[in-house]
Amino acid sequence: RSSYTNNRSSMSLPSSDGDSFFRSVLSSMEQVYLNRNPTAKAILELVRSTTDANQICYDHLAYRTFGVNGHGIESMSKLFLDFGYTQREELRFPKKKLKAFWFSPPPSVTSGSGIHGPLPRVFISELLVDQMTKEAQDIIKKYTGLSAAGHEHSALSSALGCLTWPKPSHVEFQQLARESEYAAWTLVNGYSLNHVTISVHRLVSPLNNIDNFNQFIQDKGFKLNSEGGVLKVSPDGLLLQSSTVADSIPFEFSDGFREPVPCSYIEFAQRLVLPQYKDLPQDKVEEVHRRDGFEVGNADKIFESTSKDQLTRRA
Ligand code: OOG
Ligand code: NI
Numbered sequence: 001r002s003s004y005t006n007n008r009s010s011m012s013l014p015s016s017d018g019d020s021f022f023r024s025v026l027s028s029m030e031q032v033y034l035n036r037n038p039t040a041k042a043i044l045e046l047v048r049s050t051t052d053a054n055q056i057c058y059d060h061l062a063y064r065t066f067g068v069n070g071h072g073i074e075s076m077s078k079l080f081l082d083f084g085y086t087q088r089e090e091l092r093f094p095k096k097k098l099k100a101f102w103f104s105p106p107p108s109v110t111s112g113s114g115i116h117g118p119l120p121r122v123f124i125s126e127l128l129v130d131q132m133t134k135e136a137q138d139i140i141k142k143y144t145g146l147s148a149a150g151h152e153h154s155a156l157s158s159a160l161g162c163l164t165w166p167k168p169s170h171v172e173f174q175q176l177a178r179e180s181e182y183a184a185w186t187l188v189n190g191y192s193l194n195h196v197t198i199s200v201h202r203l204v205s206p207l208n209n210i211d212n213f214n215q216f217i218q219d220k221g222f223k224l225n226s227e228g229g230v231l232k233v234s235p236d237g238l239l240l241q242s243s244t245v246a247d248s249i250p251f252e253f254s255d256g257f258r259e260p261v262p263c264s265y266i267e268f269a270q271r272l273v274l275p276q277y278k279d280l281p282q283d284k285v286e287e288v289h290r291r292d293g294f295e296v297g298n299a300d301k302i303f304e305s306t307s308k309d310q311l312t313r314r315a
Helices: 018-036 038-050 073-082 134-146 148-160 170-179 181-189 210-219 296-306 308-312
Strands: 058-066 086-093 098-104 121-127 195-199 239-243 248-252 258-262 265-271
Touching: 018 038, 018 148, 038 195, 038 210, 038 265, 058 073, 058 181, 058 265, 073 098, 073 121, 073 148, 086 296, 121 181, 134 148, 134 170, 134 181, 170 181, 181 258, 181 296, 210 239, 210 265, 239 296, 265 296, 296 308
Parallel strands: 058 121, 195 265
Antiparallel strands: 058 195, 086 098, 098 121, 239 265, 248 258
């Protein structure tokens, strides 16, 4: 290593700040997401224009993967672990044949907006491919196989907004969708950001209350995922979540067939103050004083934000 590496010049050399590189990657993923998902973009703009611009923080980012031959959770978690995230609890969804891990961010700024604000948590799930039928496994293994070393470059794929495998045929997509809508979603969306989540408790009043927030979004004509009720509440009562129904995007299958496929959605989360901190004055409450983590019962219903049932439901 030469001494040049530590020598910051004022010329237009690329910054050697790792955090700045990491945030650029996240920002590209976010751009792909905003360009493809008009509902998410419109809601972020609506909230931004209604409240103080500095107050939109992301609670978490979420990704989906195929749990087979290195294409699962670990393919996407590598970026985050390399940039200081910590792997946390596993969540299991036996009926959906899914599992997930969540990751907590390294210490970061406490102010700033979106990708430039406090670093979000990350939620990464995977399909338990070996529990699927032979037909479904064959399709998934065909495409993950065709991607070759694609899983080594999941972050690049997500930031560029392209698949690491070729587009499937319509028949293959439908076959998967019959067995697992999650599998079909992942086949056509790959490592694209599945959703970002607005941190509701960090907004300014009255939108810092998720009931008010949901009412506001619905009054503006947006449809929320109604699976198990619009508001998802953890058993301890401290993690409150809701989400939109995913947008659809035109898709051309390998056989030339064109049909819209479900894309991404946006989620909202309010984390309440933990009982041991209930007497802290409001202006002393920080993120560490609030309910952390995720909840299987909530997540199970939020997964349905990309389901056909929710997409075709009348508002
Ligand atoms: C993830 C659903 C779960 C949460 O916050 O619990 C979730 C997905 O749809 O891939 O986002
Ligand atoms: Ni989520």
